[in-house]
Amino acid sequence: MLQSTAGAIRDDVARGRISAVEICRACLDRTASVNSVLNAFNLVSAERALTQASEIDRRRAAGETLGPLAGVPVALKDNLCVRGVKTTASSRILEHFVPPYDATVVARLTAAGAVVVGKTNCDEFAMGSSNENSAFGPVRNPWAQDRTPGGSSGGSAAAVAARCVPVALGSDTGGSIRQPAAFCGVVGLKPTYGRVSRYGLLAFASSLDQIGPITHTVRDAALALNALAGTDPCDATSSHEPVPDFTAALTGAIKGIRVGVPRAFVTEGVDNGVRTAFDTAIETLRGSGARLVDIDLPHARYAIPVYYLVATAEASSNLARYDGVRYGYRSARDKDQSLQQMYSRTRDEGFGAEVKRRIMLGTYVLSAGYYDAYYLKAQQVRTLLRHDYQRAFETVDVVAMPTSPIPPFKLGEKTDDPLQMYLADVFTVSANLAGLPAISIPCGFSGGNLPIGLQLTGRMFDEATLLRVADAYERVTDWHARAPEVGAI
């Protein structure tokens, strides 16, 4: 049952082959048995989940219409607000925060019949590539417990990989859905910027943040996107672009599809195992009828500096709201402290090192005398990078790259050198800077058991083609079906 896809669970529940409560209990049991090892969940809302599940069973018994995700257990990254359920962003500053409202994605999943089983661990405020910046300890990779699951949505990816849930939501600002999906051997989709409402997502970098699903299969990602996508009056950046049925795109037919390969970009600094798996994966796509086309993305090599200037600038502004006044932690160091001291002590005590580092960097690049040289320059190079992709998409339908240049690395390996950690995002940040949809799908293993991801990037709002190519790859490979051994399944 725990190996089931979301689609199969929904069908089984709808046909009465299994109850939503049974499914929910199985997921809760599995979560309880592996979480002490993985630390993937910050919170498990068992009682609430079982209540939601029995409501689905009641509806079915009453002959009421069931939603497209009826009875499907889902986990939510802990930066997504759920009314009445603690939402911390894995930060001390929000350790006891209980949102008074649901994020739009939570409302939509719930309306589709999904059952929320808990909140997953992540890097603090989604800032990190290894999940080691969580105030509640790192998540362990289900495939190799001395290694990182990736970040920042590490808990969501680990929870899906360990078969706690078939679907988890993550957020992706520079690769935070795709890189952990790659590291944990599961599917991770970052939709087009504007495709999914961010209302109720604790903001990191508003011109880059997107919410998306982490699943076992491309079909489940399409099913989840069906429920998540669409305009929302509560998020002015959500697009009015029509939302197709994404599962309808999964025809398996990719004959003639042009897959762009930025050879020069994906060669340098890439682990041998990753390179071999990538080369094999694109040959597999060719074998399924796709045409491989060499492309050039001349500004992609600047994506890391552009990203870390733009994202930190936006973060320094977004995180100004955490000031100890309206919600969250307040420093109690001195009862006679001034308002100013209260602000700055609250923030120093409440934020972790990486968040402070990024606030500092972002404040610096926006400050007088440095704005033009850093922030404006980064925004201009961002434009050139977008043009690179626009040109590439004149001749190709999707772009293929490894998701990460390296396989999952050891916990503690990069924590002393922030810049080395940032460089691990080299292949993922471009999609956010250009606003494009991108997906990571399992495409092999390095050194026997370290998962590798293939990343495909599509045109704006063309998730359909992206999913079609990813699904076609999945049909002729079985990497996605492999499961790590974490306790007994």
Add this chain to the structure above:
Amino acid sequence: MSSSLTIADVERIAALAQLELTTEEKQLFTKQLADILDYARQLQAVETSGVPATAYVLGERVEREDAGRPSLAIDDVVSNAPDPAPAAGLFRVPRVIG
């Protein structure tokens, strides 16, 4: 353009960012931020004259009627505050006038 930072620069930025950093944090960030800014200097080599800045990737113009809508209940809103004054519907802060 050199981006080598001094402790004084870090103190100035920390004040702007409302962060009361410890001495150890100031030293650590001085080194780490300098490394990151040095790395970012490679952007100076890119020719960008006349290139517009991208702040936002969608062109859609989004407007709505300037009409009132229901808001969250005051009790719900102040319930997360570290020092709420729910009866008054206010957040309490340290004294700001002497």
